[in-house]
Structures are given as C-alpha cells and as structure tokens.
Amino acid sequence: MDLEVPEYAYMFGFLQADGHLAKGVGQKGRLTVEINARDIQLLREFQKLTPYNSSITERTRSTNFAKTHHSAIWSLCSLEARTKLNELGLPHGRKSRKVTPPRVEFSRRDYLRGVIDADGSVGFTSKGSPFISLTTASTAIGAYLCFYARKITGALRHPQRNQRDDIYNIVYVGKAAQALSSHLYYPGCLSLLRKQAAADSIMKWVRPPGSKPGPERIEWTAEKDRILLTAQTIDDACAALGHSQNACRARLRKLLDGLVPLPY
Secondary structure (H helix, E strand, O other), X not given: OOOOOHHHHXXXXXXXXHEEEEEOOOOOEEEEEEEEHHHHHHHHHXXXXXXXXXXXXXXXXXXXXXXXXXXXXXXXXXXXXXXXXXHHOOOEOOOOOOOOOOOOOOOHHHHHHHHHHHHEEEEEOOOOOEEEEEEEOOHHHHHHHHHHHHHHXXXXXXXXXXXXXXXXXXXXXXXXXXXXXXXXXXXXXXXXHHHHHHHHHHHOOOOOOOOOOOOOOOOOOHHHHHHHHHOOOHHHHHHHHOOXXXXXXXXXXHHHOOOOOOOO
C-alpha cells in the first residue's frame, strides 16, 4: 500500500471516506466497503490491487432513500492488511470526524479523487454550470481540499459546518470546477466510471455567450479592513483595494453590523 502509487492513493482516499474498519475480539476484524451495485467494477479493481483473499457480495435491501437498494460489498479480513490500513490513517469504527490526510508521502490528486468519488459529486447544476463538491465531517479533509484546490484553481474557500448536519459542504463551480475536475480526473486514472464521464463532460464546457462569472472571492485581511473603514468614500476604498463596489459595500456592512470582528 505505497501511497505514492496513484492507484493505492486513490483507494486509500476512497476507503477513508466510504470504508469501515471493524475490530473484533483478539485478532478478528473486517474491512468492508458497500457501494451501489452499478459501481461494482471499482470494488473489483480494489480486489486486484490487494494481495490478500477478499470477497465481493451483493444484496438488495430497503433504505431511507429507496424501497429497494441494490448494493455491492467488498470484505477483507486479513490482519496484516487491516493493520497496515490502520497505521496509514484508517481508524477503527466511526471515523467521519477523525480521518486526516496521510502523514506519509502520497499522490495528492489521486487521494483527493478517491475522497470525492466516495463522498463528493461531479456534474452540472440545474442552470448548466459545472460543479465539483465534497461533503465531509472531517475538518482536516475539508481544509486540505481547500488548500490544494486553491493552488490548482486560485479559488479561495473558508469551509464552515452547516447548521443542519454539522458537516462541511465545499463546492467549486464554473471555471474553478473545470480546472479542478480536469486536474483530478486525468485520462486513464482509477475512478468511478460515472464520475469520470461527468468530469469529461465538464472539460468540454464553455461558458455561454453573455453569461457573467460569479462574484469575486476575496481573502479579507485586517489590513484590508482598516483601509475599508478609514477610506473617505467607497470609491476611494475600491481604488485602494482593487475590489468592486459590491464587494467593498458587502464587507463594510458586515464590519459595521458586527457580523465579522473589527481589525485591531
């Protein structure tokens, strides 16, 4: 399980997001991954990558989302394999908040593609704009995606847990989604076939004539806030900061209403 090898990095990211490592009595235990049966080919690829005996089974059951859900389950019992995965950062039992990116060298884009294939989405919004997103309970995983994606796309994100589920929903839309998906889903990579197909469609996307990009994303600093607060007019602030009037007005309103802290 050398995480510098793209296929193993992808597999480990997927397992961190969608796998379950159970520890039994003594040396007993099991790694299981259950996914929609339409994606069973991915489990077969995992089985090929793993030099230990494992099994793939299928079942149909009722869930909260569908009366009949057909799933495929990959099961691995080898103690040596489970120990290695645990040492690399796959915790036993509930793990959604505890998982972090590997602390050894790893293939970063392949690892993140595995995480997104398991817990993310790739496609188009109802208005036809491309998007790529990740839903995660892990602060470390969410922060790492934002850090890495900024280097690829230039888009800045400050993830916060939503109030309903207490999880992070990190979304990239438009050109940022196109840049990130083309970087993560490169030709010949190991991935869910349906998400690879969606990424391929995103790569061909062209912004419709006449449509405007979304609002600029600004990393506000204490120094920028001080300039904004001391400028005589909004026009003066815009000229000094190089940001639009809408962006400056929105930030000023937050500062004056106490929605964000005033600079020291």
